[in-house]
Amino acid sequence: MTQAIEYISFEEARALSLELLTLAGFSKGHAETIAASVLKAQQDECHSHGLYRLMGCVKTLQVGKVDPNAEPTVDTETPGIVRVNSHYGYSLMGFHAGLPHFIEKTKKQGVAAMAINNCFHFSALWPEVEALADAGLVSFAVTPSHCWVAPAGGTKPSFGTNPFAFGWPRAGKHPFIFDFATSASARGEIELHRRAGKPIPLGWAIDAEGNPTTDAEAALNGAMLTFGGHKGSALSAMVELLAGPLINDMMSSESMEFDDGAGVTPCHGELLIALDPQSFLGASMTESMGRAEKLFSSITDQGARLPSQRRYEARDRNKDKGLPVQAALLVDLRAMLAELKAAVPA
Structure with missing residues (x-):
């Protein structure tokens, strides 16, 4: 329908x-x-x-999970790292609070990272790497979610949807951006199919008994699957580690425990890393970025689509x-x- x-x-x-x-x-x-x-x-x-x-x-x-009045605090003391504590508010204010410091550190040192902790995160990651691309920076971002996704070969959730995003600035053009879950689909896509009464594609999820399913409701009560089998599974584990233990925040299983059955937006952390092309390239900036444009043209000139x-x-x-x-x-x-x-x- x-x-x-x-x-x-x-x-x-x-x-x-x-x-x-x-x-x-x-x-x-x-x-x-x-x-x-x-x-x-x-x-x-x-x-x-x-x-x-x-x-x-x-x-x-x-349900009393998120703090609607939380004011993020920003710590810039460590060279190359911006730490933002969202104090259990939504992540977006934390991102915008840390962004100017993050851009400044990246352009000063060539590379920097920003960790956003104790935040509820619902948004896509592409607006964040797009903001960094608009500042002339190459970047990527990772974040876990709730424990909804089974590992390759398994039938029970171990991972979140665990998206990652990448941004590359392009002079005078929209930046090259991709943002996708390491699961076969985003959780929100399955929820939208459920709302619409539409079947989901085979390969997105399994039911509670571990059987393949096209029923959105059964998928939400079972486990989602990673994309690309063992490859997506390994990438999902990478996201868990980078945006969990590395920045001292929750992995997807811990976020699910914190949720305690409320069934609301995941609470966890986010890691962003940015690189400044000017710092890396110096006088060869224009030439090297032009070589990237040749790559993009080789894709689009044959009728393929950029992310x-x-x-x-x-x-x-x-x-x-x-x-x-x-x-x-x-x-x-x-x-x-x-x-x-x-x-x-x-």
């Missing part, structure tokens, strides 16, 4: 998001950074990380049309907003 799409203006979507988040109890800073993230994803037609995520944000707050190309095309297409939103989701969001309004004392 195909879901009906309704276009709404960016201003209407922003107002809906901010009002919903504010009434739920989020501070101005959290409401604005969350809204900015989901609106950007919605414009790019990244539905699994768009306005749909507002419902999870509100639920996480309502994120569809997102960029959607972004440009929707600048004038507005934001395409599933009509059923708009109904749910407006109903949630009405409930929050009704709960406000007269």
Whole structure:
């Protein structure tokens, strides 16, 4: 079944998001950074990380997990490292608080890392590496999630969806960006299939008995699978280690324990590493970055597509049309907003 799409203006979507988040109890800073993230994803037609995520944000707050007023603190004392403590708020304010220091350290030293700790993380990683690419930096980012994904050859979850993202700046063009889960699909994609009553592709998940399934509900109650078999499984383990023990934060299994059955947004950490091409290349900067462009041309000249190309095309297409939103989701969001309004004392 195909879901009906309704276009709404960016201003209407922003107002809906901010009002919903504010009434739920989020501070101005959290409401604005969350809204900015989901609106950007919605414009790019990244539905699994768009306005749909507002419902999870509100639920996480309502069950008392996330701190809606948490103010991140930034530690820049260690050379080459920016540490951000989000104090159990959402990660987005922490990222933006640490970003200027992160960029400064990277450009000064050639390479730097930023660890964001004690944060609830729901957003895609591509906006973060895209922000770094806009600053002229090469970067990658990793984060775990909840323990939903079985290792290759197993039937029980050991990993999170464990995404990683990479960004490469391009002069005068959209940056080269990829961002994908090490699971065969994002958790949000399965949830969207469940909401729509659609089967999922075979190979995304297994049911609670370890059998392959195309039923989204059975998948959510069973285990997701890694992409590429043992290769995706090894990469998923890498993400667990880099964004867990290395930065002294929770792995996916520990995040699941912390959730304690609430079924809300994962709480864990995020690691970002950035490199400054100018520091590496000096006078050969223009020549070397031009060689990268030859690689990209060799891909597109034969009709192949660069990662994120569809997102960029959607972004440009929707600048004038507005934001395409599933009509059923708009109904749910407006109903949630009405409930929050009704709960406000007269």
